[in-house]
Amino acid sequence: MPGDEHEFDDLLLMLKETRGFDFTGYKRTTLMRRISRRLEALKLRDHGEYRDYLEMEPEEFNRLFDSLLINVTAFFRDPAAWQTLRETVIPSLLASKGPGKVVRIWSTGCATGEEAYSLAMVLAEELGMDEFRERVKIYATDLDQKALQTARAAVYGERQLADVPEELRRTYFEPVEAGFGFRRDLRRQLIFGRNDLTRDAPISRVDLLLARNTLMYFNSETQLSIVRRFHFALSDPGYLFLGKAEMLLNHGDRFEPVNLRMRLFKKIGSPPPGSRATWSPGAGVSRARPYVRHTVLQAAALATGPVAQIALDRSRNLALANSRAELLFNLNPRDIGRPFQDLEVSYRPVELRSVIEQVELDLRVTELQDVTWHRPNTPEPSVFDIAVVPLLEPGGELVGVGVNFHDVTRYRQLHDRLEQTNRELEHAYEELQSTNEELETTNEELQSTNEELETTNEELQSTNEELETMNEELQSTNDELQQINDTLNSRSDELKRATLLVSSVVRSLGDAVAVVDTDLRVLVWSPGAEELWGLRADEAIGCRLASLDIGLPVGELLARAQRMLEAEAEPGDGRGDGVTLDGVNRRGRPARLNVEFSRLHADDMSPHGVIMVMNLLRQDQQERD
Known part of the structure; x- marks a missing residue:
């Protein structure tokens, strides 16, 4: 619809202005199909909503570019074409360069680098390792910076190396932590960089140019501009290697086929100056002779x-x-x-x-x-x-x-019909080429989707393995917690027994026992003390002795306890003298008690508090006193 077309153009303009990617030269049907996939994934209705979403979610740009820049490639893609390149083009190229001359190669749309490294292996096999390092320079370019980072790392997995012959794999790849890495001493001959074929200047003086399945993403006008750049970039002689879905139907003045079926072409050089025949006015025209005799x-x-x-x-x-x-x-x-x-x-x-x-x-x-x-x-x-x-x-x-x-009417009519036929034939060729490119693009999209599904499957497998690992870790943690729980139960039983023992000792010391620290705060308040003075242990423990409301002269207790803390302790000396005090128990009845003071100290003899043992005096003992 016209409205949607306008919104689609606005979206392309936004990508160009904000991210520097100009997709106007790409085939419109391919772009709309790839962007529609993002709309379906995000549950958006039209390109206008998607444009607003891009403004709110900048991370979506990366996902969009991954979808538009289809990075489908492989080592020795189309093996028959590579075999023809190895047997036909490479020997002719090296022979024309001569011994010792530098060989310059450009791989456009290199994606993650498999094509560039394939070419490096072919040339290394042809020249030998030492001569390859001295003579060969391979430039590999792409728009996708993320793909270029993968190419620079030169590390590939088992699945990516499946199409590499075993002998080449052993010769040119070394085991690394994440897979297999291309040999570092040969890796220096490859230079990876970003290049936009529609805008950036081409690399010049190139002997071999690979643009496999790159042109098919552009419209015919952009293809014409890029092919002109390729012709300028190539030296003479120079070779062009295209993908199986690409042709040069309208560029017979620039390239001649070396092997049309394998899409190998050779540059047609410009004629040297002055080589064209000059036109002589009047040539071939019979000049009338004057004064002819009218026979x-x-x-x-x-x-x-x-x-x-x-x-x-x-x-x-x-x-x-x-x-x-x-x-x-x-x-x-x-x-x-x-x-x-x-x-x-x-x-x-x-x-x-x-x-x-x-x-x-x-x-x-x-x-x-x-x-x-x-x-x-x-x-x-x-x-x-x-x-x-x-x-x-x-x-x-x-x-x-x-x-x-x-x-010349008849010849002009024939010429016009010939031109019309040529135009129709060219149009038919272009439609066939476009259909072929569309099919190849669809095939690559399907391959990309298949790889995405495989990647998703691997991620699910990895997630399953992680969950299994986490389950085992949780099981191990549960076993450890069980052991800790058993230990705590054991320690709790020991503490309970120790508490019962301490309680028994405290009850055995006298009718009531109170223990205070160096600040005269209550540490222990025995059940006998609760019964005698009517103050619960949770109410007494932690409070200063002076603040307790009990039926004893607390001042006397504080004075004696303070003297016990201040007196210099000697080994074996921890017990002080006692004192008899009159008090009132919790029922309000008078009670006479004998209070004995003992110092509470640690192994280094430093005072930690005072133990006060209170015993009720019997009636006969009171009378005796």
Whole structure:
């Protein structure tokens, strides 16, 4: 639809202005088909929405270019064509260069580099390793920077090297971490770079140019421009190697086929200056001799000639006309001697008076070609080639002017029909070529899709393997957690037993036990203390002893506990004296207690706190006291 066509053109303009990629020279049907795949993948309706999406998601540019720049290639693609190149072109090329001369090669649209490295192997086999390193320089170019990075790395997997013969594979590739790498000592002879065939200058003085399945993506106008660049880039002699879907039907003046079936062509050099034959005016034109004797034979020959002829004397009067001229221009014997300007033939089929005047001045033949004359009562126009010839006497003096009318109508009609046939044939060839290129493009798209599916399958396989690995790792982690859990349970049981032991020890020390740290904060508050003073352990632990609301004179306890902490500790000395205090238990009843103080210290004898053991005094003991 017109609206969609306009949006598609806007999209191409955006790609050119924002990313520097000019796709206007590419085949429109191929571009629309590739971009439609992106629209389907993104669930977008038209090119306008896709243009807005590109502005919001810059990463989509990379995915779009990967789709448009179809990087389908392989080592020794079309083996029969490579065999012909190896047996026919390479020997001729090296022989024409001579020993020691540098061989320059250009691989256009090289994608990930398989084609360039294939050519390197062919030349290395032909020249030998040392001579290859000294003489060969291979330039490989493409638009896709990501593909060029892969080509520069020169590392390929098992699947990509499947078409490389085993002997060549062992000779030119070395095992590396990610696959197989091309030999580094030969890799230096290959130079990879970005080149836009539609805009950038071509590499010059190239002996062999490979453009395999590259031209078929461009329209006919762009193909013509690129082929002209190729012709300029090639030296003489230079060879062009195309893909099986590409031809040079309209470039017979630039390239001649070496092997048409294998798409191998040779450059036709320009002719050296001055080699063309010069055109001599008046050559082949019979010059009328002056003062001829009007014999019967001469008169008969002139009258019955197939070419209409008339002659004028020096006064520009009609001197003679043969039968053909009389019939053609309706002349009769009474017109002999009349001024030429009074006759219809002077201006029809073409103005001749000025031409005759110029011939009389220059004394040179003047030819008027393809003069069309629409004669009355004739359905088709007549076409003439007219020659106006100066008639000179032997001394070189002008005696008159002859006019010859060559009827070339039949030849012109044949020529027009031939041109029409050639145009139709050329159009048919172009349609056939376009169809062939479309088929090859579709084939490469299918191959690209197949490779994408294979890549997706490999990614799924890799993902499955990763999930399996993660499952095993989780299983291992689960086993470790189980061991840690068992250890924790064991430590918990030990802690529980230690806690029970400590609780038993604490309960065994006295009726109530409290332990404070160096800041006189409660660390231990025994169940007996809870029962005696009515304060739970979670309420007492962590609080300062001075802040506890219990039925004892806390000040006395604090003073004695502080003295215990400040007194210098000696080995074996950790127990202090006791004190008897009166208090009130949680029920409000008076209680008399004996409180004993002991220092809590570590192995280095530094004080860590104070242990206070409280025992209720029995009634008889109270009475005794």
